[in-house]
Amino acid sequence: xxxxxxxxxxxxxxxxxxxxxxxxxxxxxxxxxxxxxxxxxxxxxxxxxxxxxxxxxxxxxxxxxxxxxxxxxxxxxxxxxxxxxxxxxxxxxxxxxxxxxxxxxxxxxxxxxxxxxxxxxxxxxxxxxxxxxxxxxxxxxxxxxxxxxxxxxxxxxxxxxxxxxxxxxxxxxxxxxxxxxxxxxxxxxxxxxxxxxxxxxxxxxxxxxxxxxxxxxxxxxxxxxxxxxxxxxxxxxxxxxxxxxxxxxxxxxxxxxxxxxxxxxxxxxxxxxxxxxxxxxxxxxxxxxxxxxxxxxxxxxxxxxxxxxxxxxxxxxxxxxxxxxxxxxxxxxxxxxxxxxxxxxxxxxxxxxxxxxxxxxxxxxxxxxxxxxxxxxxxxxxxxxxxxxxxxxxx
Numbered sequence: 001x002x003x004x005x006x007x008x009x010x011x012x013x014x015x016x017x018x019x020x021x022x023x024x025x026x027x028x029x030x031x032x033x034x035x036x037x038x039x040x041x042x043x044x045x046x047x048x049x050x051x052x053x054x055x056x057x058x059x060x061x062x063x064x065x066x067x068x069x070x071x072x073x074x075x076x077x078x079x080x081x082x083x084x085x086x087x088x089x090x091x092x093x094x095x096x097x098x099x100x101x102x103x104x105x106x107x108x109x110x111x112x113x114x115x116x117x118x119x120x121x122x123x124x125x126x127x128x129x130x131x132x133x134x135x136x137x138x139x140x141x142x143x144x145x146x147x148x149x150x151x152x153x154x155x156x157x158x159x160x161x162x163x164x165x166x167x168x169x170x171x172x173x174x175x176x177x178x179x180x181x182x183x184x185x186x187x188x189x190x191x192x193x194x195x196x197x198x199x200x201x202x203x204x205x206x207x208x209x210x211x212x213x214x215x216x217x218x219x220x221x222x223x224x225x226x227x228x229x230x231x232x233x234x235x236x237x238x239x240x241x242x243x244x245x246x247x248x249x250x251x252x253x254x255x256x257x258x259x260x261x262x263x264x265x266x267x268x269x270x271x272x273x274x275x276x277x278x279x280x281x282x283x284x285x286x287x288x289x290x291x292x293x294x295x296x297x298x299x300x301x302x303x304x305x306x307x308x309x310x311x312x313x314x315x316x317x318x319x320x321x322x323x324x325x326x327x328x329x330x331x332x333x334x335x336x337x338x339x340x341x342x343x344x345x346x347x348x349x350x351x352x353x354x355x356x357x358x359x360x361x362x363x364x365x366x367x368x369x370x371x372x373x374x375x376x377x378x379x380x381x382x383x384x385x386x387x388x389x390x391x392x393x394x395x
Contacts, residue, residue, distance in 0.1 A: 001100075001122025002129060003157045004067045004093045006150055008036065009232060010130035011087065012217050017143040018083070028080045030218060032087045034347035037210040039091020041344035044337035046095060052333075056099045056170045057162050063096040064158030071151025075144035094340065097316070098332030102171030105320020105328055112320060113254065113268060117247020117313035124239035124309065127213055131232050171329050189327050189334045194381045198322075199338025201272065201378055202315040204371035206339050207346035208279070208308050208364050209239070215347060219357050220298065227295055234299050238306030246275060246310025250317065261385050264321045269379050272314040276372035278307040280365055287361035305364065311371070315339070322383040331384070 011018075012033050018024045024032070043063075046052070052059045070086035077083060097120075104115045130150070137146035189195055212219070216235050217228040254267040282304030289297035319332040354360040 001096075001119060002126040003150070003153050004064055004096075005123040005126030006130035006134070006153075007067055007071065007090045007093075007126075008123065008130060008213055009127040009236065010134040010147070010150060011036070012214055012232070013131045013134045014138055014143050014146070017138060021143070022078065022080060022083065024080045024083065028084070030215070030351060031348075032080070032084045033214040033218070034211075034351060035084050036087045036091045036214055037343040037347045039088040040094040040206075040210060041091075041337075041340045041342075042088070043092040043095035044098070044333055044340050046092065052095065056103070057165070059099050060096045061158050061162060063093045064154045066090065067093040068151040068154040071147050071154065075147045091343070094336075094343075098319075098329065098336050099171060101316045101319055101332045102329040103169060105317075106171055107169060111251055112317040113247040113250035113271075113313040114244075115247070116316045117244045117250075117310075120247075120309070120312045120316070121240040121243035124213070124236045124243065127236040128233065128240065131229075131236060189323075189331050189384075192384050192387070194322065194378070194384055195331065195334050196338065197374065197381060198315075198318060198378050199335045201371060201374040202311060202335070202339035203342045204276070204367035204374075205308050205311040205315070205342075207342035207350075207367050208305075209312075210343045211347045211350045211360075212305070212364075213239070215350070216302075219360055222357060223293070223295055223298065227298070230299060231302060235302050235306055238303045239309040242307050242310045243312060246271065246307070247313035249310075250314050261321055261383055265318065265383060266379060268314040268317050268321065269375055272311045273372055273375045275307050275310040275314070276368045276375065279305055280368035280372070282307065283361050283364040283368060287358055287365070290358045290361060308368070322385055324385050324388050327384065 012029075015024075015029050015033075018029060018032075067090050070090050074083055074086050077086070100119050101116065104112055104119065108115050134146055134150070137149060141149070212235060217232045220231045221228045250268055250271040253271060254264050256263070256267070282301050286298065286301035286305060289301050315335070316332070319328050319335060323331040350360060350363060354363055
């Protein structure tokens, strides 16, 4: 996750090289940074098929290849439009996340959110690597060589994962292994009210996370290049921290549930709701800091806003908690497809409607409120595992 997602911020870190070497304008750079998130949505759309569900090793390798190929091609293309297209391909790396979610649900029980918090923190460890190591490599060897070094690393790490992961630790698709009945139940994932509403609880989170991650340096650029660089580093590091911390909190709270799906779900959902409240506080604080042009306050508020990443471990703990065993992997792709539609429209829409930095933080505030409301509504829903009469966790 860390190596593959280094591309998340590597592009914005090296944006000056794209200006001078490829002649890309400021608008072209913004769109190329944002279109990465559109690829994230497409990853779930493509991955929502029986082939990817039942071939986890192939899925993870393909995700790495799609992240790596643009690393080799971007340095040699001469068209800004080609760069934008290749950035879209890199967003498809997200198709590996439901595989990891299902795998964690199989290997761990109550520790799902903590394990997922550690895994998902890799996204932003990668962002931190791209923002720091990428610049150093570009200075030492040139930006083109830096891009290719990251590409080679993506392939190597994916092959290591494939080689070290035993078959027993891989998730299996219900449709392939449960017969006709299993196929019918798996297809029913989309007919469940819970799938739709819970999927949308993560929609505001994805909008915020994958708007700020690639664009934060552009959003705070009016306060200077140094502030932009520092903001990117603080945001990525805070995402990493909160992913693990909130995952740990959700794990600690869920231990009181005794393995009951309803109690586990309630624990995860309440922690998620709390994350939205804290994010709202951070966004309003960021708005005030921006209006007052207080740089220290701007940086501190970013640390608070980054709590939104804590909703990742809680959200991705639910497929293995709330769904019957044969539906877990397909449910992960369905929930990912719904929630990550925000990655497709969020960054682009934010660029269109947030004409000033302060406007961006009002938008984040509204999204945090929406996430809180949807999460509390989901608490009243019947879980899929309850609908089919299972009295135990799908793990």
